[in-house]
């Protein structure tokens with residue numbers, strides 16, 4: 156019944172918006188941060204993913220992020236990502252705002268992806284600003300640690316992701332909140348809604364009058380105020396919603 160109600164809400168949305176988190180990529184093999192098996196149950200995020208840690212020792216940063224990047228770079232979109240792309244293509248979503256940095260929404264075919272925590276697919280030299288694909292840097296880590304800039308030789312090559320202690324990308328955050336204020340339906344998928352300001356995006360949408368749907372494996376702080384709450388796997392639930400709308 157709840158899946159049917161979610162399909163009804165999305166099928167009549169004129170400015171539907173999705174907000175996604177790590178849970179949407181879990182079925183692609185990328186570990187989440189919190190919840191069962193989450194990364195931050197094994198690592199201290201302030202240690203391995205903060206700008207201070209990176210600036211103090213880029214080699215230590217790259218050594219710890221190397222394995223995670225290998226997994227993320229090899230990952231493929233799953234049925235959850237593809238269902239979101241289908242909802243956009245059918246006009247039920249205007250965009251996907253994501254906290255993820257894995258690029259899988261783009262790979263699945265979503266046209267308007269707003270990455271509020273940046274992208275892990277690109278690496279930037281903090282000395283000369285040159286950018287190159289993460290895959291190219293990843294490929295030379297065996298012979299170069301820390302990796303060096305291909306242009307200036309600098310040793311501060313940083314993935315264009317937002318680390319703890321860094322500012323969020325202003326344009327993306329501005330777009331995300333503008334879309335939230337204009338949304339008539341907000342679909343929240345695979346996020347613990349524990350990290351701000353991203354977790355405020357659905358709050359702003361709901362306060363501005365949007366109906367809300369949550370698809371998440373575990374309870375979230377917004378469950379009590381959401382119109383529809385589905386506790387399940389994104390890769391199971393989202394294709395069901397798409398099928399119900401299509402049928």
Ligand code: OAD
Pocket residue numbers: 175176177178179181182187188189190191193200254255272317318319344345346347348349350370371372373387388389390
């Ligand atoms: P979290 O790891 O905090 O939350 C992921 C949520 O997805 C959890 O509530 C899980 O229960 C749920 N989940 C797991 N598998 C799922 C599945 N197959 N289908 C649906 N839900 C599933 O991830 P985020 O909320 O994205 O920040 O975390 C927010 C931010 O915290 C990240 O962007 C990252 C991290 O620090 C930065 O890197 C700046």
